[in-house]
Structure formats: structure tokens, C-alpha cells
Amino acid sequence: MKLKKKIPLIDQHNKYGMWGNKFGGNFVPETLKKPINDLEILFNKLRNDKKFIQERDDYFKNWIGSPTRFVPLNNLNNHIRGAQIWTKIVSDANGGAHKIYNATVHCLLAKKAGKKFIVGDTGAGYAGKMLSMAAKKFGLKCKIFMGAKDIKRQQPNVKAMKKNGAEVIPVYTGSQTLIDAVSECMRYWVSNCDTTHMCVGSTVGPNIFVKICGWSTSQISRELKKQILEEFGKIPKKLKLYNCVGGGSSSFGFWNEFMDFEKKQVEFIGVEAGGPKKSKRHAAPLTYGSKVGVLHGAMQYVVQNKEGQIEETESISAGLDYSGVSPLHCFLKDTKRARYTAASDEDALKAYKLITKFESLRPSLEPSHAFSVAIKEAKKFDRETIIIVNSCGDAHKDKNILKAKLGYKYAQFN
Numbered sequence: 001m002k003l004k005k006k007i008p009l010i011d012q013h014n015k016y017g018m019w020g021n022k023f024g025g026n027f028v029p030e031t032l033k034k035p036i037n038d039l040e041i042l043f044n045k046l047r048n049d050k051k052f053i054q055e056r057d058d059y060f061k062n063w064i065g066s067p068t069r070f071v072p073l074n075n076l077n078n079h080i081r082g083a084q085i086w087t088k089i090v091s092d093a094n095g096g097a098h099k100i101y102n103a104t105v106h107c108l109l110a111k112k113a114g115k116k117f118i119v120g121d122t123g124a125g126y127a128g129k130m131l132s133m134a135a136k137k138f139g140l141k142c143k144i145f146m147g148a149k150d151i152k153r154q155q156p157n158v159k160a161m162k163k164n165g166a167e168v169i170p171v172y173t174g175s176q177t178l179i180d181a182v183s184e185c186m187r188y189w190v191s192n193c194d195t196t197h198m199c200v201g202s203t204v205g206p207n208i209f210v211k212i213c214g215w216s217t218s219q220i221s222r223e224l225k226k227q228i229l230e231e232f233g234k235i236p237k238k239l240k241l242y243n244c245v246g247g248g249s250s251s252f253g254f255w256n257e258f259m260d261f262e263k264k265q266v267e268f269i270g271v272e273a274g275g276p277k278k279s280k281r282h283a284a285p286l287t288y289g290s291k292v293g294v295l296h297g298a299m300q301y302v303v304q305n306k307e308g309q310i311e312e313t314e315s316i317s318a319g320l321d322y323s324g325v326s327p328l329h330c331f332l333k334d335t336k337r338a339r340y341t342a343a344s345d346e347d348a349l350k351a352y353k354l355i356t357k358f359e360s361l362r363p364s365l366e367p368s369h370a371f372s373v374a375i376k377e378a379k380k381f382d383r384e385t386i387i388i389v390n391s392c393g394d395a396h397k398d399k400n401i402l403k404a405k406l407g408y409k410y411a412q413f414n
């Protein structure tokens with residue numbers, strides 16, 4: 001299994017849509033083949049269309065607010081006295097996280113396909129919230145499928161989706177969570193694909209959805225590369241890029257433009273959710289050696305029990321609480337281009353506390369996982385080493401958890 005140079009990673013799959021002949025693919029019912037095929041044709045045409053790229057970039061700049069900031073964390077660095085930690089504040093983006101890039105591109109594709117409706121699934125609700133935001137911007141009617149159990153525990157996001165004019169459809173089958181919402185959403189899409197476009201919220205799902213999402217979030221590393229060159233005049237000799245990994249869309253987007261560098265020069269570190277220290281449960285299939293299985297139409301490492309049943313995960317951060325992981329990351333793990341590790345709930349909270357003590361930055365619990373590992377490792381490296389952490393979400397959404405776990409002082413936002 002080998003990583004090729006000069007070919008985008010999203011295109012390094014075989015004719016079955018699999019990376020390394022092993023991960024990804026299209027494990028979907030026969031009825032989904034036609035709409036998927038149509039979407040592949042549309043995307044392959046538009047990604048080479050200069051006018052479309054210009055339109056995309058216009059929305060990225062004038063609606064999402066790209067480029068997001070790239071800044072050093074000097075106070076924190078003076079305290080740590082190791083490698084220099086910098087961050088790209090991707091949470092500056094409209095909506096407060098990177099999911100808006102994928103949602104925007106899907107809405108653009110829907111418009112180009114002449115569709116009036118867009119559907120998507122959501123677990124914790126952020127993918128749904130971002131899609132409803134983008135749908136409103138583009139004048140598309142939006143339906144979000146969400147497990148009935150998730151609707152109960154994620155009320156603020158449900159309210160936000162409705163406020164954006166989306167219809168939230170409760171799913172009562174199975175465990176009444178994300179897995180069931182995805183199945184229901186796909187079923188709906190099959191019967192309505194003439195009028196309706198479907199969006200998958202991360203670099204997961206059937207092959208084409210992995211590709212579209214990865215293509216969209218790669219904006220993050222396109223910006224970062226420019227910003228690094230402006231700041232340092234070259235790509236540093238020792239550069240380390242830390243990113244949390246749930247489905248894997250922010251991390252893939254953060255790394256993509258640096259894929260062809262040797263890992264001795266540009267190292268990728270993916271940080272999964274290790275869950276509470278006392279619990280055996282986690283959401284870290286790459287770190288803890290989970291077996292390969294099929295989830296959401298694709299082969300991937302997935303948290304499962306001995307019988308191969310998908311196991312429930314546990315994490316303090318809703319965004320990382322997912323049993324599977326993108327086939328792109330499975331491939332990056334097997335080719336050893338990226339290194340994967342986990343941070344516990346407690347580690348993430350500790351990192352959040354430390355960062356907010358020294359900096360005005362407030363990373364949400366997902367990037368706090370990445371910061372935790374970056375801070376620990378920074379102590380072992382010299383000043384020449386540049387560490388960059390993707391601060392992909394804002395802690396405002398985690399206000400209630402932060403208040404419960406750390407106290408009122410850590411949960412005050414203007």
C-alpha cells in the first residue's frame with residue numbers, strides 16, 4: 001500500500017472507489033447507484049470548471065470569511081518553553097467550524113444540478129446546523145434527519161436548524177441515533193433524487209461523499225500554506241500539524257496541501273477521542289486497533305464488538321463521538337504518512353484550562369483534544385520545531401459542559 005505523489009489523495013482510489021484496495025468503496029443498495037453516479041459526473045465536471053471554482057472561492061471569501069487567522073500562541077509558548085505552538089483559527093469561519101465549507105459546496109452542487117431540495121443527516125447537530133445555514137443562504141429547502149434520542153439531547157442545535165427554516169425529521173428506528181439517521185436519509189434520497197440533493201457531513205459515506213467533503217475542507221491547508229510562506233518565507237524544516245479526528249474532515253483538510261512533503265519535514269498527528277479515563281469506551285478506532293468493517297456504505301476501521309456489531313462510543317466532545325473514521329485516514333494510517341493517538345476527556349479539559357489561562361483563544365472540546373497532545377509533545381521539541389494546531393471549533397457551543405466540569409469561570413462568553 002503506497003501513497004502516490006502529485007495525485008490528490010481523494011483520487012487515489014481504485015475503480016471500486018477504494019483507497020489502498022481496502023478502505024472506502026460504495027457499499028450501498030442497488031437503487032442508490034444511479035443518483036451516486038449522477039453526482040460523480042456532476043462533481044468531476046465542476047471541479048475542473050474555472051467559473052465554478054471562482055464562484056466557490058467567492059462564497060468562501062465573502063460568506064464564510066476566508067482566510068481564517070494563523071497566529072502564534074506566545075504566552076503559552078513562554079510558559080512551555082519547547083517547540084513554538086501556532087494555531088489556525090478555523091472557528092473564525094461563519095457558523096464557528098469547518099463544516100461550513102462542505103455544506104457550502106454541497107449547496108452549490110445542488111444549485112448546479114437544478115435541485116430545489118437538500119437533505120442531510122446529523123448526530124450531535126452541528127452538521128445539520130451548518131447545512132441548514134447554507135441551505136438558507138442558497139434558497140434551498142432543507143430536511144435534516146436526526147435520531148429521536150439525539151433530538152432530545154441536542155435541543156439548542158435542533159432549535160437553530162428550525163430557525164434557519166429546516167425541517168428536522170425524527171428517526172425512531174434502531175438506536176435512534178446518527179447511524180439510523182444516515183440510513184433513513186439515504187432511503188429518502190433514493191426515492192426523491194430527481195428533485196433532491198444529499199449532503200454527508202464529513203469525509204465518510206460512499207466514495208463520492210468522501211471526495212466532495214475532502215475537496216471542500218482542503219481550503220484550510222491551501223490558506224495555511226500561503227500563510228506559512230508569508231510568515232516564515234519557506235516551509236519550516238520541522239513542521240508538525242495536529243488535528244482532532246472524528247469523521248476526519250477537518251484533519252484531512254488541514255493536511256492535504258502538505259501531503260507530498262516527507263514526513264520527516266511535515267508530520268501529521270491525528271488525535272482521536274479517548275473517552276473518560278475510567279471508561280473502556282472511546283471513539284478512537286485508529287489508535288486502539290479496531291477492526292475493519294462496513295459503516296455508512298464504506299469499509300473502514302470501526303469500533304465494534306467481537307461479533308462485528310458497531311459498538312457505542314463515548315466522548316465528552318459530541319463532534320468526535322463517532323464509531324467509524326474516514327477511509328482517507330485509514331489509508332494514511334496504513335501507509336504511515338500520519339500518526340494517530342488519543343486524548344482522554346480529562347486531557348482535553350486540562351488543555352482547555354491551560355490555553356484559556358494564557359491566551360484569549362477558546363477552542364471547543366474537539367480541538368482541545370489536539371491541543372492536549374500538542375502541548376505535551378511541544379515540551380520535548382526545540383524552538384526550531386513549529387507546531388500548528390487546527391482550532392476548528394469555538395467553545396461557545398460547549399458552554400454547558402464546561403460549566404458543569406470546570407465551573408462558572410470557564411464558561412463565560414461575551
Ligand SMILES: *Cc1c(COP(=O)(O)O)cnc(C)c1O
Pocket residue numbers: 097098099126201202203244245246247248249250251319320364366367392393394
Ligand atoms: C464535527 C466536528 C469535528 C469532527 O469532525 P471531523 O470530520 O473529524 O472534522 C471536529 N471539530 C468540530 C468543531 C466539529 O464540529
